Structure formats: C-alpha cells, structure tokens
Amino acid sequence: SQTIHQWPATLVQPVGSPLSLECTVEGTSNPNLYWYRQAAGRGLQLLFYSVGIGQISSEVPQNLSASRPQDRQFILSSKKLLLSDSGFYLCAWGVLVGGNNEQFFGPGTRLTVL
Amino acid sequence: KNQVEQSPQSLIILEGKNCTLQCNYTVSPFSNLRWYKQDTGRGPVSLTIMTFSENTKSNGRYTATLDADTKQSSLHITASQLSDSASYICVVSAWGGANNLFFGTGTRLTVIP
Numbered sequence: 603s604q605t606i607h608q609w610p611a612t613l614v615q616p617v618g619s620p621l622s623l624e625c626t627v628e629g630t631s632n633p634n635l636y637w638y639r640q641a642a643g644r645g646l647q648l649l650f651y652s653v654g655i656g657q658i659s660s661e662v663p664q665n666l667s668a669s670r671p672q673d674r675q676f677i678l679s680s681k682k683l684l685l686s687d688s689g690f691y692l693c694a695w696g697v698l699v700g701g702n703n704e705q706f707f708g709p710g711t712r713l714t715v716l
Numbered sequence: 717k718n719q720v721e722q723s724p725q726s727l728i729i730l731e732g733k734n735c736t737l738q739c740n741y742t743v744s745p746f747s748n749l750r751w752y753k754q755d756t757g758r759g760p761v762s763l764t765i766m767t768f769s770e771n772t773k774s775n776g777r778y779t780a781t782l783d784a785d786t787k788q789s790s791l792h793i794t795a796s797q798l799s800d801s802a803s804y805i806c807v808v809s810a811w812g813g814a815n816n817l818f819f820g821t822g823t824r825l826t827v828i829p
Binding site for chain 1: 747752757758759760761762805809812813814815816817819820821822
C-alpha cells in the first residue's frame with residue numbers, strides 16, 4: 603500500500619530564516635506530487651506540483667520554491683521566511699486513472715513564522 | 717470560472733443528530749466529486765468519490781449525493797458522533813491533466829454532547 607510522509611510535523615521559525623519541508627511517498631512509482639498551503643479558516647491553495655523528477659510547476663508567485671530531486675521526494679523551501687508564510691502545509695501524491703485525478707494527502711506540517 | 721462553494725461555513729449539532737452539508741460547483745468538464753474529512757491539524761482523508769453517472773455513494777454513516785444537472789452535491793451524516801467533529805471539504809475534479817482539482821473552503825462541523 604502507498605504511504606506519504608511529511609516532516610517535521612510542526613515548525614516555529616523566525617522571520618527571515620530559511621525553510622525546508624520534506625515529503626516522501628512509498629509504495630508507488632512516478633506519482634504526481636503536490637504542495638498545498640492551508641491558512642487558518644481558508645481552503646487549500648495549490649503552491650506547486652510536479653509530474654516528474656526535476657519538473658516543477660508553480661501556481662502562485664511567492665518566496666517559496668519546490669524541488670523534486672528523486673521520484674518520490676518533494677521538497678518545499680524558502681531562503682527567507684515571511685510572516686505570511688505561516689500556515690498548514692500539505693503534501694499530496696496523485697495519479698491519473700482514466701482521466702480522473704486521484705490525490706492522497708500527507709499528515710501536514712504546521713509552520714509558524716514569528 | 718471553475719469554483720466550488722460550500723455551505724454552511726460552520727455547523728454545531730448535538731451528538732446523535734443528523735446533518736447535511738452542501739456543495740455547489742461550476743467546474744467543467746466535470747470528472748468527479750469527492751468529499752474529504754479533515755481533522756484539526758491532520759491531512760484530509762477521502763470519504764466518498766462520485767463520477768458523473770453516480771448520484772449517491774455511502775461510506776458508513778456518511779452518504780453523499782450528486783446532481784450533475786444542477787451541479788450540486790450534499791454530504792449527509794447520520795447519527796452524528798463526537799468524532800465527526802472536523803472540517804468537510806468538497807473537491808471537484810475536471811477532466812485531464814495533473815492540476816485540475818478545485819477545492820471548496822470546507823464546512824467546520826462541531827458535534828457536542
């Protein structure tokens with residue numbers, strides 16, 4: 603069966619510090635990978651998605667970046683965090699089955715920028 | 717414009733009571749609709765998925781309906797339990813591509829004893 607891991611589970615960082623969140627998937631090959639952010643009381647906002655190693659699509663302009671160094675590893679980074687980067691970050695993996703986009707979410711990382 | 721709207725924004729019910737959550741969408745071309753349950757501080761977990769040809773799908777005490785003509789879906793929770801307290805998110809998928817999911821903002825359900 604497939605599993606998706608995210609770490610750390612929670613993170614408190616000062617403004618201006620760097621960020622690295624990691625997501626790994628087990629039990630599947632060539633998944634589509636996604637990073638979402640969920641602000642308090644808001645819906646999920648797609649930040650990045652990747653359909654393969656080294657292939658990153660950005661959905662919103664921001665000071666975050668994503669990388670996919672391996673097939674089942676997706677990393678979310680920032681060189682200098684802003685207060686507005688606080689939120690709940692979710693990684694998801696997905697596959698296209700007959701045109702249907704199935705996505706499965708990780709446990710999330712709660713980021714607080716102070 | 718592809719959109720998913722959910723109502724109510726929040727809901728408080730007594731344990732044991734039933735409730736119905738609503739989802740209206742304008743996503744096209746429609747592929748499928750999912751309801752997710754998201755416990756506080758956790759990732760969303762899929763409850764049901766319905767394609768165009770399905771108008772009802774059950775998962776235990778959760779029953780989802782879909783009216784593709786009016787582009788409406790509902791999630792009915794029967795005999796609510798305290799553990800049902802969570803956010804319920806409606807997600808509509810358009811055909812094709814890796815980036816074609818549209819998310820509602822969710823309904824926050826609180827079940828009180």
